[in-house]
Amino acid sequence: xxxxxxxxxxxxxxxxxxxxxxxxxxxxxxxxxxxxxxxxxxxxxxxxxxxxxxxxxxxxxxxxxxxxxxxxxxxxxxxxxxxxxxxxxxxxxxxxxxxxxxxxxxxxxxxxxxxxxxxxxxxxxxxxxxxxxxxxxxxxxxxxxxxxxxxxxxxxxxxxxxxxxxxxxxxxxxxxxxxxxxxxxxxxxxxxxxxxxxxxxxxxxxxxxxxxxxxxxxxxxxxxxxxxxxxxxxxxxxxxxxxxxxxxxxxxxxx
Amino acid sequence: xxxxxxxxxxxxxxxxxxxxxxxxxxxxxxxxxxxxxxxxxxxxxxxxxxxxxxxxxxxxxxxxxxxxxxxxxxxxxxxxxxxxxxxxxxxxxxxxxxxxxxxxxxxxxxxxxxxxxxxxxxxxxxxxxxxxxxxxxxxxxxxxxxxxxxxxxxxxxxxxxxxxxxxxxxxxxxxxxxxxxxxxxxxxxxxxxxxxxxxxxxxxx
Numbered sequence: 001x002x003x004x005x006x007x008x009x010x011x012x013x014x015x016x017x018x019x020x021x022x023x024x025x026x027x028x029x030x031x032x033x034x035x036x037x038x039x040x041x042x043x044x045x046x047x048x049x050x051x052x053x054x055x056x057x058x059x060x061x062x063x064x065x066x067x068x069x070x071x072x073x074x075x076x077x078x079x080x081x082x083x084x085x086x087x088x089x090x091x092x093x094x095x096x097x098x099x100x101x102x103x104x105x106x107x108x109x110x111x112x113x114x115x116x117x118x119x120x121x122x123x124x125x126x127x128x129x130x131x132x133x134x135x136x137x138x139x140x141x142x143x144x145x146x147x148x149x150x151x152x153x154x155x156x157x158x159x160x161x162x163x164x165x166x167x168x169x170x171x172x173x174x175x176x177x178x179x180x181x182x183x184x185x186x187x188x189x190x191x192x193x194x195x196x197x198x199x200x201x202x203x204x205x206x207x208x209x210x211x212x213x214x215x216x217x218x219x220x221x222x223x224x225x226x227x228x229x230x231x232x233x234x235x236x237x238x239x240x241x242x243x244x245x246x247x248x249x250x251x252x253x254x255x
Numbered sequence: 256x257x258x259x260x261x262x263x264x265x266x267x268x269x270x271x272x273x274x275x276x277x278x279x280x281x282x283x284x285x286x287x288x289x290x291x292x293x294x295x296x297x298x299x300x301x302x303x304x305x306x307x308x309x310x311x312x313x314x315x316x317x318x319x320x321x322x323x324x325x326x327x328x329x330x331x332x333x334x335x336x337x338x339x340x341x342x343x344x345x346x347x348x349x350x351x352x353x354x355x356x357x358x359x360x361x362x363x364x365x366x367x368x369x370x371x372x373x374x375x376x377x378x379x380x381x382x383x384x385x386x387x388x389x390x391x392x393x394x395x396x397x398x399x400x401x402x403x404x405x406x407x408x409x410x411x412x413x414x415x416x417x418x419x420x421x422x423x424x425x426x427x428x429x430x431x432x433x434x435x436x437x438x439x440x441x442x443x444x445x446x447x448x449x450x451x452x453x454x455x456x457x458x459x460x
Contacts, residue, residue, distance in 0.1 A: 025346040032379040185384035
């Protein structure tokens with residue numbers, strides 16, 4: 001797959017603005033703006049996701065990776081297929097035990113009646129039983145999680161199936177920062193992000209400067225948003241095979 | 256194409272017809288030619304900027320090979336002595352490129368003088384794993400250059416780079432600039448000659 005480096009995009013941009021040489025003093029400025037723009041685009045389009053397998057620690061938590069921004073799903077892999085855990089905001093923040101270690105937030109039977117959310121969960125291995133998970137009751141036969149971003153971990157409570165499957169790790173599918181270790185020339189930009197990135201550099205280059213009119217700044221901002229929107233549309237397109245597949249599963253593609 | 260010498264001689268001949276003053280020396284004229292050349296190059300650069308281009312004639316770029324990289328004993332920074340004066344153009348346009356002598360395709364990136372502090376901790380401080388440089392008085396200092404890069408000398412391209420008026424007598428001046436330069440130099444001597452006449456008049460009175 002053809003990809004572009006930040007260096008090549010900045011040089012391309014320098015050509016567009018009439019520069020004769022990449023030794024131009026504007027290079028580092030445009031490079032920084034390009035990195036900022038890439039972050040903006042990545043967050044807007046969610047185009048740089050990561051999926052990692054994380055071991056669940058003894059105290060029932062997974063620690064957030066350094067480049068974590070937001071999660072997409074937390075799941076376990078069974079039989080080659082992902083089963084997602086459910087968000088439960090009532091899952092307790094793990095407390096320290098006498099030794100100062102964090103306790104696992106596993107829900108057990110004597111607290112399960114408090115808000116009826118976990119009622120019967122620990123005794124079940126059948127997610128279709130109305131008594132235990134109900135229909136539309138928000139229950140999850142795999143388990144639950146609660147994110148504690150300020151503390152840097154996600155509490156995991158495995159229930160039902162995941163217990164019987166002897167689960168020791170989960171798949172963390174998340175929005176990652178584009179580069180946690182800094183940029184050293186290897187980062188690859190997706191082809192659809194190149195034009196939005198150049199439009200972003202143009203806008204960012206003027207938006208804090210007084211020498212440009214509000215009209216120019218506004219036009220540059222709208223140009224960036226339009227190109228970003230078009231780029232999104234290009235990525236969201238689907239072909240006939242995908243459509244047939246989606247219909248076969250009785251699911252609309254939602255384009 | 257004219258050289259500095261031929262152009263200076265031409266101007267001296269013109270001046271000889273216009274004034275009887277014998278004190279004008281070819282060395283003075285040569286200096287004026289260089290100054291006028293820099294002036295004309297700068298003026299043309301800004302003319303091209305009006306069309307949003309930055310056109311520089313390649314014949315005006317002087318190449319300096321095998322310029323040594325030294326280490327500043329106080330700071331440990333790597334630097335190279337500039338071989339000549341540099342025209343002050345926007346975005347550091349006076350220095351067209353600096354590259355390793357043995358790898359002329361890769362040019363170092365020119366950065367602002369305050370780069371090290373301003374970009375400290377930012378993602379772009381590594382310049383995408385490239386070497387940068389900034390100008391400080393008569394030296395260029397390198398950014399991201401380490402001993403591991405194994406670069407001992409550099410090749411520089413400097414716009415109208417003349418280390419000494421006598422060391423590069425064959426510096427070629429594009430034909431279309433010759434008239435502009437002659438006119439600029441004559442302007443300077445025209446004013447000077449008028450002053451001379453005025454002074455003589457005062458003395459006679």
